[in-house]
Amino acid sequence: MSPVSVVLVDDHALVRAGVRTSLGDPVRVVGEAADVDEAVAVVHEHRPAVVLLDIHLPGGAGGGGVEVVTRCADLRGTTQFLALSVSDAAEDVVGVIRVGARGYVTKEIDGQALTDAVVRVAGGDAVFSPRLAGFVLDAFGIAGGDVATTDDELDRLTAREREVMRLIARGYTYREAAGELFISVKTVETHVSAVLRKLQLSNRNELTRWAADRRLL
Numbered sequence: 001m002s003p004v005s006v007v008l009v010d011d012h013a014l015v016r017a018g019v020r021t022s023l024g025d026p027v028r029v030v031g032e033a034a035d036v037d038e039a040v041a042v043v044h045e046h047r048p049a050v051v052l053l054d055i056h057l058p059g060g061a062g063g064g065g066v067e068v069v070t071r072c073a074d075l076r077g078t079t080q081f082l083a084l085s086v087s088d089a090a091e092d093v094v095g096v097i098r099v100g101a102r103g104y105v106t107k108e109i110d111g112q113a114l115t116d117a118v119v120r121v122a123g124g125d126a127v128f129s130p131r132l133a134g135f136v137l138d139a140f141g142i143a144g145g146d147v148a149t150t151d152d153e154l155d156r157l158t159a160r161e162r163e164v165m166r167l168i169a170r171g172y173t174y175r176e177a178a179g180e181l182f183i184s185v186k187t188v189e190t191h192v193s194a195v196l197r198k199l200q201l202s203n204r205n206e207l208t209r210w211a212a213d214r215r216l217l
Contacts, residue, residue: 004122005048007031009039009068010084011057012182015107019052019084022111027118036060039068047078049122052114053101055085055092069099076100082121084114086181089159093132103127108166154214156198164191168204169211 004027008016011034020029031046033039036059043051051072055065063070069081081101085092093104102121105114106129117127157165160181167177174192178185192204201207 002026003028004050004119005030005046006118007033007039007043007046007048007051009033009042009051009057009065010054011035015054019114022114023118024111024115027115034058036064036067036071040071043068043072043075043079047075049080050118051079051081052084052118053081053096055083055087055096065101066095066099069096069101073100080121080124082117082127084109086163087159088129088132088162092159093128104132105129106132153199153210157195161191161195161198164188165195165207165211168192168195169208171208 006023006027006029008019008029009032010016010019013034016032016034020032023029030048031042033042034057036057038059039051039053039057040060051068053065053068057064057068060067060071065083065085072079072081081096083093083096083101083104084107085104086107088106096104102124103117103126105117105127109117109129120127154162163181164177167180168174168188172180174185174188178188181188196202196207199207199210201210
C-alpha cells in the first residue's frame with residue numbers, strides 16, 4: 001500500500017508525539033502544527049493526504065479546527081481532514097463536518113484504529129467514533145444508517161464530565177486524569193462529584209460498572 005502522508009495539528013507537543021508514535025504503516029507524518037495559522041501554512045506547504053486536526057486550537061481568528069478547514073478549502077479534493085479531539089460534543093462534531101472534514105474520532109481511540117481511520121479517510125470514506133455518527137445524521141437530515149440510541153443518563157453529563165467519567169471509570173487516578181485533560185486535580189474531583197450525583201451512583205466502582213454496561217470504556 002502506498003504511504004499516506006499526514007500533518008498532525010494539536011497545540012500540545014506531547015499529544016503530537018504520542019499520536020506520531022501510535023500511527024503505523026502505511027501512514028507517514030510529514031509535518032506538525034500547534035495553532036491555526038501554523039496549521040494553515042504547514043498544510044499548504046505539504047499538501048498531505050490527511051490532516052489529523054484537533055478542534056480546539058489557539059491562534060488565527062479564534063475559530064480553531066473549523067477555521068483551519070475553512071482556510072484550506074482550496075485543497076479540497078487533495079487533502080482530507082479528520083478531527084481528533086477529546087470532545088464528543090455535538091456542536092464540535094457537526095461544526096467541523098459542516099465545513100468539510102471527512103470524519104471525527106475521539107482521543108480515546110487506539111493506535112491501530114486511528115491508523116485505519118486515516119487510511120479510510122484518505123480513500124474517501126467518512127469515519128466517526130461510536131455515538132458521533134448520529135450527530136451528523138441528525139444534523140444533515142440523512143436518512144438510514146445506524147443512528148446512536150439516545151442515553152438519557154449520559155446526556156445529563158456535560159462534554160467535560162463525560163471525558164472525566166471515562167478516564168476515572170477506566171481506572172485513572174485523579175492526578176492521571178488531570179494530566180490527560182490538562183486540568184487541575186481539584187477540577188477533576190469537582191467533575192467526578194457532579195457525575196456521581198447526576199447518575200445517582202455512590203463510588204467509582206459503580207461508575208465503572210455503569211460505563212461498562214454502556215460500552216463506554
